Amino acid sequence: MENQLVLVIDFGGQYNQLIARRVRDLGVFCEVISSTTPIEEIRAKNPVGIIFTGGPNSAYLPESPKIDPAVYELGVPVLGICYGAQLMAHMFGGTVEAAPVGEFGKTTTYFDTSAPMFAGLPAENIVWMSHVDYISQVPQGFTITAHTDNCPVAAMQDESRKLYAVQFHLEVNHTQNGNDMLKNFLYQVCGCVGDWSMENYCEIAIEQLRQKIGDKKVLLALSGGVDSSVCAALLSKAVGRQLYCIFVDHGLMRYKEGDEIEEIFGNMDVNFRRVNAQDRYFAKLKGVTDPEQKRKIIGEEFIRVFEEEAKKVGKVDFLAQGTIYPDVVESGLGGQSAVIKSHHNVGGLPDHVDFEDIVEPLNLLFKDETRRLGTLLGLPDFLVWRQPFPGPGLGIRVMGEVTPEKVALLQKADFIYREELAKAGVDKGLSQYFAVLTNQRSVGVVGDFRTYDYTLALRAVTTDDFMTADFARIPYDVLEKISSRIIGEVQGIGRMVYDITTKPPATIEWE
Numbered sequence: 001m002e003n004q005l006v007l008v009i010d011f012g013g014q015y016n017q018l019i020a021r022r023v024r025d026l027g028v029f030c031e032v033i034s035s036t037t038p039i040e041e042i043r044a045k046n047p048v049g050i051i052f053t054g055g056p057n058s059a060y061l062p063e064s065p066k067i068d069p070a071v072y073e074l075g076v077p078v079l080g081i082c083y084g085a086q087l088m089a090h091m092f093g094g095t096v097e098a099a100p101v102g103e104f105g106k107t108t109t110y111f112d113t114s115a116p117m118f119a120g121l122p123a124e125n126i127v128w129m130s131h132v133d134y135i136s137q138v139p140q141g142f143t144i145t146a147h148t149d150n151c152p153v154a155a156m157q158d159e160s161r162k163l164y165a166v167q168f169h170l171e172v173n174h175t176q177n178g179n180d181m182l183k184n185f186l187y188q189v190c191g192c193v194g195d196w197s198m199e200n201y202c203e204i205a206i207e208q209l210r211q212k213i214g215d216k217k218v219l220l221a222l223s224g225g226v227d228s229s230v231c232a233a234l235l236s237k238a239v240g241r242q243l244y245c246i247f248v249d250h251g252l253m254r255y256k257e258g259d260e261i262e263e264i265f266g267n268m269d270v271n272f273r274r275v276n277a278q279d280r281y282f283a284k285l286k287g288v289t290d291p292e293q294k295r296k297i298i299g300e301e302f303i304r305v306f307e308e309e310a311k312k313v314g315k316v317d318f319l320a321q322g323t324i325y326p327d328v329v330e331s332g333l334g335g336q337s338a339v340i341k342s343h344h345n346v347g348g349l350p351d352h353v354d355f356e357d358i359v360e361p362l363n364l365l366f367k368d369e370t371r372r373l374g375t376l377l378g379l380p381d382f383l384v385w386r387q388p389f390p391g392p393g394l395g396i397r398v399m400g401e402v403t404p405e406k407v408a409l410l411q412k413a414d415f416i417y418r419e420e421l422a423k424a425g426v427d428k429g430l431s432q433y434f435a436v437l438t439n440q441r442s443v444g445v446v447g448d449f450r451t452y453d454y455t456l457a458l459r460a461v462t463t464d465d466f467m468t469a470d471f472a473r474i475p476y477d478v479l480e481k482i483s484s485r486i487i488g489e490v491q492g493i494g495r496m497v498y499d500i501t502t503k504p505p506a507t508i509e510w511e
């Protein structure tokens with residue numbers, strides 16, 4: 001790609017993806033790479049600027065992540081943030097040590113506005129701090145460009161070597177004018193021209209796909225979710241009918257969703273096939289109650305169905321996947337983490353179907369960028385702005401054994417829930433919302449009769465990254481309307497509860 005590039009070098013900070021998004025939002029292409037990336041690779045990427053992220057370690061300890069000092073010889077401006085700032089200070093002979101007073105959260109900071117990064121800004125800004133170490137002595141050649149009451153070096157620079165450092169996190173929203181500081185770094189210091197745009201990306205991606213695929217065939221597992229739908233639209237623009245989309249209807253989609261997906265993609269200029277695999281899924285899931293086992297069965301069956309369909313298409317050269325950038329960063333740069341639940345989609349994918357190669361045209365895009373691309377490619381808003389829907393679908397929202405009857409109950413209730421949230425205009429502010437059919441029955445009284453029906457739980461969360469989430473404060477009168485409609489219209493549901501747990505400790509899905 002011809003775009004100017006800024007590299008974010010990851011030292012294990014929590015905000016590394018956020019830095020990359022901020023840079024891209026300012027019109028400059030940006031990638032996150034590990035701090036262990038060899039310097040030759042960094043040089044070959046020809047960046048116009050480099051940013052070091054924060055990180056949990058202490059820069060002065062021998063086992064803490066380091067960077068090849070040759071990075072400073074590339075002639076490219078470097079900005080260190082938090083750990084990155086401390087590492088820079090340490091490497092150039094300054095003093096970094098445990099601070100007598102750590103700083104966490106909003107902190108008033110005093111700036112030298114003659115420094116290029118702070119040009120045009122107020123001399124006092126509230127910034128977001130999160131550190132226990134600090135730079136007590138700047139290295140030779142550096143000057144202090146910001147301080148707080150407890151932190152003598154909140155920012156430093158050595159203009160002659162184009163080295164810049166901030167102790168605070170300019171990438172988070174809580175930092176006043178943080179975006180302008182980053183903009184100054186990119187445009188005033190690095191000489192960025194702002195050549196990154198979605199139109200530009202789209203054209204280049206289509207051209208690259210055409211070259212790679214030539215006149216061969218591509219297979220795509222299409223869920224109707226945002227990522228695979230945008231992937232389908234892009235591939236369809238690039239190679240038209242050489243694209244084969246396979247949508248597996250496992251019977252665990254939301255109300256009428258299978259038909260909607262068929263309607264949209266059946267009318268597009270692609271080969272589309274809906275596989276009605278409902279019966280075989282329900283047969284496999286019969287009697288199974290353990291959440292992990294249910295997930296495994298659904299994931300496994302995806303592979304089997306997909307395999308069979310792939311064979312029908314004949315020789316397929318490429319397999320397309322809707323992998324997006326956070327998937328790449330999370331699997332490539334992250335550490336070891338415990339398995340909380342197995343996220344299964346088409347996961348492992350067929351072993352014995354012959355693919356020459358994998359095509360992942362969205363693997364550099366964030367979710368919001370993926371959405372923008374979808375709109376640019378002409379996908380309807382309701383597809384582009386869908387909430388995420390897990391591969392195992394309602395299979396993990398019916399607690400305990402999954403039966404067609406229970407799924408039908410849940411589909412109806414979930415539909416009413418979504419419809420009422422939309423009517424009340426509450427849906428726009430939510431990241432994800434759905435109903436869960438608990439396995440619990442409870443006693444009720446309807447028209448003087450005793451009932452003994454299922455309890456339905458409503459879940460609605462707000463989140464940026466789905467790693468942590470807060471439960472949404474849906475107004476009581478909206479909940480009341482939803483409750484009375486569901487109990488009135490869906491026979492078999494006798495009680496409703498609203499889930500008021502955050503993540504952590506709960507997860508977003510119930511299984």
Ligand SMILES: Nc1ncnc2c1ncn2[C@@H]1O[C@H](COP(=O)(O)OP(=O)(O)OP(=O)(O)O)[C@@H](O)[C@H]1O
Nearest residue numbers: 221222223225226227228248322345346388389391
């Ligand atoms: N029912 C399905 N039929 C075919 N492929 C599926 C199905 N469900 C999931 N997949 C595949 O698994 C991949 C990952 O699922 P995932 O839910 O992460 O992405 P998505 O559905 O495309 O988008 P979103 O995150 O918005 O739901 C999908 O991109 C798709 O390729």
Ligand SMILES: O=c1[nH]c(=O)c2[nH+]cn([C@@H]3O[C@H](COP(=O)(O)O)[C@@H](O)[C@H]3O)c2[nH]1
Nearest residue numbers: 342343344345388390391392466507508509
């Ligand atoms: O593609 C998916 N396949 C899965 O198996 C899966 N399980 C959970 N999710 C979605 O991931 C986000 C976080 O969910 P949890 O807090 O429940 O782990 C939420 O958005 C969940 O809907 C899945 N997505």
Ligand SMILES: NC(=O)CC[C@H](N)C(=O)O
Nearest residue numbers: 054055082083131132133
């Ligand atoms: N957020 C950070 O990068 C923290 C850096 C370092 N671990 C400190 O506590 O000071």
Ligand SMILES: [Mg+2]
Nearest residue numbers: 223225389390
């Ligand atoms: Mg999905």
